[in-house]
Amino acid sequence: MNSVFGRPAFMAVDWGTTRFRAHLVAEDGRLIDSVASNDGMSSVKKGGFETVLSRMCAVWLERFPGIPILTAGMVGSRNGWREVPYVACPAGLPEIAGGMVSLKLAGGSPIHIVPGLATDDAAADVMRGEETQILGLDASDAVVILPGTHSKWAVVRAGRVETFRTFMTGEFYSLLTHHSVLRLLAEPPTDDSAARAASRLGAAAAVTDGGLLNLAFHARTGVLAGRLKPQDVEPYLSGLLIGEEITKARRLVPPDLPLLLVADGVIADHYRQAIEVTGGTVSLANPERTFVDGLLRIARHTKETGRVRSH
Amino acid sequence: MNSVFGRPAFMAVDWGTTRFRAHLVAEDGRLIDSVASNDGMSSVKKGGFETVLSRMCAVWLERFPGIPILTAGMVGSRNGWREVPYVACPAGLPEIAGGMVSLKLAGGSPIHIVPGLATDDAAADVMRGEETQILGLDASDAVVILPGTHSKWAVVRAGRVETFRTFMTGEFYSLLTHHSVLRLLAEPPTDDSAARAASRLGAAAAVTDGGLLNLAFHARTGVLAGRLKPQDVEPYLSGLLIGEEITKARRLVPPDLPLLLVADGVIADHYRQAIEVTGGTVSLANPERTFVDGLLRIARHTKETGRVRSH
Numbered sequence: 001m002n003s004v005f006g007r008p009a010f011m012a013v014d015w016g017t018t019r020f021r022a023h024l025v026a027e028d029g030r031l032i033d034s035v036a037s038n039d040g041m042s043s044v045k046k047g048g049f050e051t052v053l054s055r056m057c058a059v060w061l062e063r064f065p066g067i068p069i070l071t072a073g074m075v076g077s078r079n080g081w082r083e084v085p086y087v088a089c090p091a092g093l094p095e096i097a098g099g100m101v102s103l104k105l106a107g108g109s110p111i112h113i114v115p116g117l118a119t120d121d122a123a124a125d126v127m128r129g130e131e132t133q134i135l136g137l138d139a140s141d142a143v144v145i146l147p148g149t150h151s152k153w154a155v156v157r158a159g160r161v162e163t164f165r166t167f168m169t170g171e172f173y174s175l176l177t178h179h180s181v182l183r184l185l186a187e188p189p190t191d192d193s194a195a196r197a198a199s200r201l202g203a204a205a206a207v208t209d210g211g212l213l214n215l216a217f218h219a220r221t222g223v224l225a226g227r228l229k230p231q232d233v234e235p236y237l238s239g240l241l242i243g244e245e246i247t248k249a250r251r252l253v254p255p256d257l258p259l260l261l262v263a264d265g266v267i268a269d270h271y272r273q274a275i276e277v278t279g280g281t282v283s284l285a286n287p288e289r290t291f292v293d294g295l296l297r298i299a300r301h302t303k304e305t306g307r308v309r310s311h
Numbered sequence: 312m313n314s315v316f317g318r319p320a321f322m323a324v325d326w327g328t329t330r331f332r333a334h335l336v337a338e339d340g341r342l343i344d345s346v347a348s349n350d351g352m353s354s355v356k357k358g359g360f361e362t363v364l365s366r367m368c369a370v371w372l373e374r375f376p377g378i379p380i381l382t383a384g385m386v387g388s389r390n391g392w393r394e395v396p397y398v399a400c401p402a403g404l405p406e407i408a409g410g411m412v413s414l415k416l417a418g419g420s421p422i423h424i425v426p427g428l429a430t431d432d433a434a435a436d437v438m439r440g441e442e443t444q445i446l447g448l449d450a451s452d453a454v455v456i457l458p459g460t461h462s463k464w465a466v467v468r469a470g471r472v473e474t475f476r477t478f479m480t481g482e483f484y485s486l487l488t489h490h491s492v493l494r495l496l497a498e499p500p501t502d503d504s505a506a507r508a509a510s511r512l513g514a515a516a517a518v519t520d521g522g523l524l525n526l527a528f529h530a531r532t533g534v535l536a537g538r539l540k541p542q543d544v545e546p547y548l549s550g551l552l553i554g555e556e557i558t559k560a561r562r563l564v565p566p567d568l569p570l571l572l573v574a575d576g577v578i579a580d581h582y583r584q585a586i587e588v589t590g591g592t593v594s595l596a597n598p599e600r601t602f603v604d605g606l607l608r609i610a611r612h613t614k615e616t617g618r619v620r621s622h
Contacts, residue, residue: 123529124536150492150528166532167524168491175486180479181461211559212523213478213552217461218434221477225435241524248522 008032010068011060012295013053014288015075016129017042017149020052021288024060029296033060041074049081050105061107069105070295072114073129076101086118086126092160096131097301114298119163127152127164129291133262134161136293137285143257145249145282147242147267149174153249155257165252167245176216176237185223186233196273198232202239203274212244235270242274250278262287319343321379322371323606324364325599326386327440328353328460331363332599335371340607344371352385360392361416372418380416381606383425384440387412397429397437403471407442408612425609430474438463438475440602444573445472447604448596454568456560456593458553458578460485464560466568476563478556487527487548496534497544507584509543510550514585517554526551546581553585561589573598
């Protein structure tokens with residue numbers, strides 16, 4: 001495991017609500033090894049976090065005793081391993097690294113939990129995990145789009161997160177396709193190009209005046225009237241919700257900043273297409289890579305400054 | 312039962328997806344007796360509609376053999392008692408009455424099922440049940456608002472439904488308060504005036520630029536930041552969704568027509584308040600009364616013209 005890379009620098013753990021992902025990271029940032037499971041925060045009992053981590057990463061911890069661990073995401077929330085207070089925006093690398101809370105595993109490894117961010121305005125918006133991906137981009141001035149259950153749009157200026165907004169896009173998609181009347185007419189998409197066309201149709205609808213409450217219903221009337229196939233329902237709703245997110249978010253962010261999209265696969269496809277439909281271009285970054293790069297920057301900064309809070 | 316009113320004119324049955332309501336109606340429209348249950352279309356097996364009706368209305372059917380029955384709602388849909396084809400807009404009393412489908416119960420009573428309406432445009436929107444309430448208003452020129460799981464906004468000109476649009480307001484409310492992350496922070500409202508204030512806050516948010524996907528999340532961040540109480544979450548979301556419906560719907564309907572709201576109780580309260588917030592006034596009509604009045608107009612029209620389709 002260390003024949004090519006030498007001794008790894010640290011373990012990077014992305015610990016969200018539903019997923020656990022860990023990487024063994026080399027000094028130069030390359031991934032030596034990775035593991036993943038569904039041991040997200042919501043399925044770990046209070047007090048059970050160390051057990052899950054020790055089980056998932058047993059081989060690494062045994063081979064590299066005392067290796068530092070950096071983790072970010074819902075693991076630092078009230079119902080996570082240890083609540084780490086939000087850092088207030090605007091915030092960059094020093095503020096985020098300085099807000100970490102550190103514990104020690106039974107085996108001797110220090111584990112550093114990255115804080116989330118909170119906006120300092122009336123919206124009091126919050127994020128946990130995405131701040132690490134934004135750091136990983138190392139962008140000076142940009143609008144960073146992080147799609148997800150709760151998508152984030154972050155305004156970055158001079159390398160600091162100035163403010164951000166949450167959109168419940170992924171959750172609305174899940175609600176509509178799993179629990180609403182629209183699911184009754186839906187069938188799983190079978191053809192990629194048909195799905196892309198239906199998603200584009202949804203995004204184009206989103207820029208009209210109808211509003212989500214009416215335009216979502218078009219998925220039903222469209223199938224009843226034969227304008228949409230049952231296989232179009234899910235991609236239409238995906239395009240509609242993403243289009244709505246983009247249309248509304250772009251009214252809230254400065255128009256002069258470049259758009260950076262942290263996404264891959266079908267999600268990246270649907271966002272790129274919806275951004276085209278609403279007018280604009282976007283650069284793409286890989287979610288896993290930006291997460292590890294964020295922790296790498298934090299690790300280097302911490303090494304340089306030597307400042308970590310212990311509890 | 313008939314000592315005051317004489318022989319009843321007909322039975323009015325409002326048979327929707329989740330509820331069954333029946334009234335014994337006098338010649339002059341007064342309600343002699345009423346029954347209700349949760350035997351909505353979705354809980355009745357194919358072929359079981361006559362059994363439910365006979366059981367629920369056994370006393371009336373025995374006392375007034377051969378009494379005509381008029382019914383409207385999802386009972387006329389594909390999964391209802393008998394599919395009654397939609398009548399195309401624009402449509403008024405003659406078109407709707409002319410589109411009824413009639414059957415005969417084993418006991419001899421004729422039952423007439425009122426057709427739903429479909430718009431004749433690309434949206435191909437549909438309604439079942441609300442057309443009867445609109446007829447019951449007997450309005451010449453108005454925008455009729457019918458809140459519900461799937462709210463309808465109908466444009467009435469010269470007494471005919473010209474077109475209409477559906478908004479999934481009630482269903483979104485149910486999804487967010489029963490299945491979303493927002494339910495985790497919510498507690499049932501305990502104070503009417505606090506609930507009204509939270510609903511007003513939601514309606515005021517709806518007219519801003521944030522959009523539903525972001526503004527719904529404010530229910531969560533609001534509680535986390537202490538700006539909202541857990542008891543405010545549900546009325547805030549109600550006001551937000553109703554405000555969104557009203558804002559978007561008013562862009563689609565003619566601005567010069569008076570608004571008629573078919574609602575009562577808390578729903579009527581929240582709609583009136585949200586219409587005030589977004590600017591405007593509205594007149595109120597009782598949902599049950601307008602339904603019976605609609606069937607009464609159809610019954611009288613049918614008696615005069617004698618035209619009913621039998622199948």
